[in-house]
Amino acid sequence: MLTAAPVPPIPAHQLLVFLLQVGLLLLLAILLGRAATRVGLPAIVGELSAGVLLGPSLFGWLAPSVTGWLLPSRPDQMHLLDAVGQLGVLLLVGLTGIEMDLRMLRRRRATAVRISLAGLIIPFLAGVGLGYPLTRLLHTGTADGAVFALFMGVAMCVSAIPVIAKTLIDMNLIHRNIGQLTLAAGTFDDAIGWFLLSVVSAMAVGGLTAHKVVVSIGALLLVVLAAVVVGRPLVRQALRLSGGSAIHTVAAAVAMILLAAAGTQALGLEAVFGAFVCGALIGSSGEFERSRTASLRTVVVAFLAPVFFATAGLRIDLRALAEPAVLAAALIVLTVAILGKFAGAYLGARLSRLSRWEALALGAGMNARGVIEVIVASVGLRVGVLDTDTYTIVVLVAVVTSVMAPPLLRLAMKRVECTAEEELRLTAGLEAGARHDEEPQPRAGEASRY
Secondary structure, three states: OOOOOOOOOOOOOHHHOOOOOOHHHHHHHHHHHHHHHHHHHHHHHHHHHHHHHOOOOOOOHHHHHHHHHHOOHHHHHHHHHHHHHHHHHHHHHHHHHHHHOOOHHHOOHHHHHHHHHHHHHHHEEEEHHHHHHHHHOOOOOOOHHHHHHHHHHHHOOOOOOHHHHHHHHHOOOOOOOOHHHHHHHHHHHHHHHHHHHHHHHHHHOOOOOOHHHHHHHHHHHHHHHHHHHHHHHHHHHHHHOOOOHHHHHHHHHHHHHHHHHHHHOOOOOOOHHHHHHHHHHHHHHOOOOOHHHHHHHHHHHHHHHHHHHHHHOOOOOOOHHOOHHHHHHHHHHHHHHHHHHHHHHHHHHHHOOOOOHHHHHHHHHHOOOOOHHHHHHHHHHOOOOOOEEEEEEHHHHHHHHHHHHHHHHHHHHOOOOOOHHHHHHHHHHHHHHHHHHOOOOOOOOOOOOO
């Protein structure tokens, strides 16, 4: 009788390097993340900088032998680090889905949809139009220029609800009408963004053909139908079986998010799309309380997400910007990303009869890309749509737009009067907060730092 040989354990040296990688990246990411928040920047800026410092941009250039030992280019070694990062990003996206306020989205759907659609279509078309000349300018080597152009459209049109929410909370604008509309429109943007990313990624893997487009769209519709018909009752039943225990609820939520991610990955779509849809189902089920994810959020925000962003930073090579063509492309992409999102959100707001300053505030808030743009860039690098140069450019957009959002919001909101309804909402929020003062709360910057 033939039996398969047992799989050998991970070699001792490989395990040693992996532990040093995770520990060093995490420590540096936490330190730089805290430094970033203290000067008013999103934590993601510092955490990405941890990877940039250890990567080819600086440490890999100054001490290549040391970097070669700590961060070897062998796929089997780096895949261990990537696996931790992928687990972190799936759970982070799942938590984003859980914290979507679908009731607010339904309540403000007409205005939010107009703002969101304009904020999606205009930058998407601008990104697609930019993608074709960019391919020739940078010689990306992409197998299909149309796929690269579509991917740039997706990268230009996304927003980042975690960054938007954190910015609004820090600036005490979460109770304002503009804050509520920005969250509603940004939530819709996030959902559509995952759809588009899944379709374009499937095209990148299989090639841009009519058959692949139909298959990808069909798979998306199948996921949505399965989520509504089968997923919703399954999620509710799983949460009921957890017995109300916070530990069991978190375990059930993590298992469902990972299994849903595996399902969409098996269909040729992006795993993050499945995680996002499952998170939305969990958050909207009547059997779930968002407060129960506190322990999961602590692990993700304090450990897994910083490791992912630091790992993403390792792939950034800022030396590429020394090349005139890459620098010119970066400036063009950044300009198109900012103006396209601003123009879309502004137009949608004006069509909804909002004032000029309210429209500018919406554009400033929705311009923040943050974590979503980094995930999009990582997916593009993994499926071969982006190379190091274009990956660096897209991540640069995420950082710059997240940093510029708060001052622009502050400038615009100075010209927007606070209504009586907003004052009542603020008062109600303060009273609700006072009732929970004795409960343990996450420190500023921890609850939604990306």
